[in-house]
Amino acid sequence: MSRRGLPTVAVFDADLPTGLAFARSLGRRDVPTIVFGHRPDVMTRRSRFVDAFEECPTVLWSDEFTEWLVDRLGRGDIDLVAPTSDYVAFNAAEAATHPSIDRDLGLPPIDGLLDCLFKDRFARALDRVGFPGPHTRAPTTTADAIDAVEAVGLPVVAKPRSHVGVGVHRGDVVRDLDEAERVFTPHEVDEHSRGALRHDPELGWPLVQEYVERRGLEVISITGYLARDGAVHGVGHSRKTHQWPPGLGIGIRFETADEQPFTEAAIEAARQILGHGIFEFEVLFDPSTGDHWAIDLNPRTYGQVALDIGRGNDLPAMWLRDVATVDVPDPRPSRRTPTSWTTGIHLYTGLAVRTVLGPDRVAAVRGALRYAVEPTVGASFQLDDPRPSLSFAKAVLRHPGGLVRPFLAEPADI
Secondary structure (H helix, E strand, O other): OOOOOOOOEEEOOOOOHHHHHHHHHHHOOOOOEEEEEOOOOOHHHHOOOOOEEEEOOOOOOHHHHHHHHHHHHHOOOOOEEOOOOHHHHHHHHHHHOOOOOOOOOOOOOHHHHHHHHOHHHHHHHHHHHOOOOOOEEOOOOHHHHHHHHHHHOOOEEEEOOOOOOOOOOOOEEEOOHHHHHHHOOOOOOOOOOHHHHHOOOOOOOOEEEEOOOOOOOEEEEEEEEEOOOOOEEEEEEEEEEEEEOOOOOEEEEEEEOOOOOOHHHHHHHHHHHHOOEEEEEEEEEOOOOOOEEEEEEEOOOOOOHHHHHHOOOOHHHHHHHHHHOOOOOOOOOOOOOOOEEEOHHHHHHHHHHHHHHOOOHHHHHHHHHHHHHOOEEEOOOOOOOOHHHHHHHHHHHOOHHHHHHHHHHOHHHO
């Protein structure tokens, strides 16, 4: 515990919007926050709300990072670990089970965490709690995969069982059996993340998952904080409108959404699967029929969390109050309540490509103008803390071809 009577919080993922949003939230409340990164030029280090910066192993090397974290926890340098990515949540959970560590790091229960991070477990958990999800199979040979594809029905997604140990690849859409034979081979599990194999020895094999393909589908995120006393706080709704790369990618624009017909059931499913903590329950929704399928339950801070923070649902602060039983002040309300969250560099690059190449250039220009004037919060930019956004832009533009190339392949998807 620091001299301020507040726990010292370690924020990793210093190059991601999740780490930056978490550090800003705690820093505005004068909570002792140490930002760690595996490079000295990470963007969150530039925030004026950060107390200190230290280097650490990359979180992507789970085995080495976990060993390092156990050592730092044993020395008493860190009280709590901000849950800002799958890798950090997994690594911190591994550290918390080490025989030398006997304290709460602010994480969800280990079984719930693993049920979210390993997607074959998540599919079984959905069945257990009765919330619909895409048909999912977990083959362990190519022949089993072909049988699973035929049973599920084309098209399917070849989806990693977990990002931990496999990487951030989102998966491949498979539309014929020849492609299935090529795609359904095991990924190589990172040699620095062999610990993940203890939880799933077949981790390298992709899942076979139904690919729901209907006109007008929406991706809805239901977010909030599940407290340890069973209450839920800060429930929010957002809709993913653009992603990068197009097809299967990460969201680069979210807009606020209304409460959904399945909101109550989704929150209850999250409570039963995860237990407690910050969550994002992602649901694929067909508004024309009411059909819906859970596609992810993220047991940690999510990319567009700054949108919820800007709207008064400050989930990092709720997390700190709950796990450390301390009181921290509420921030001043925003002068202009945001209605969207954007990764502007990616969004406007995609719109520029569509304006040049088509189709529907007029719609692309109108969209760009509308997005430019609406009340929004950026992935990195905030007017009172602008320096991190300069580092973020520099990192993205370091390889401009990699930014533009996916939009050239599928310009109509932005």
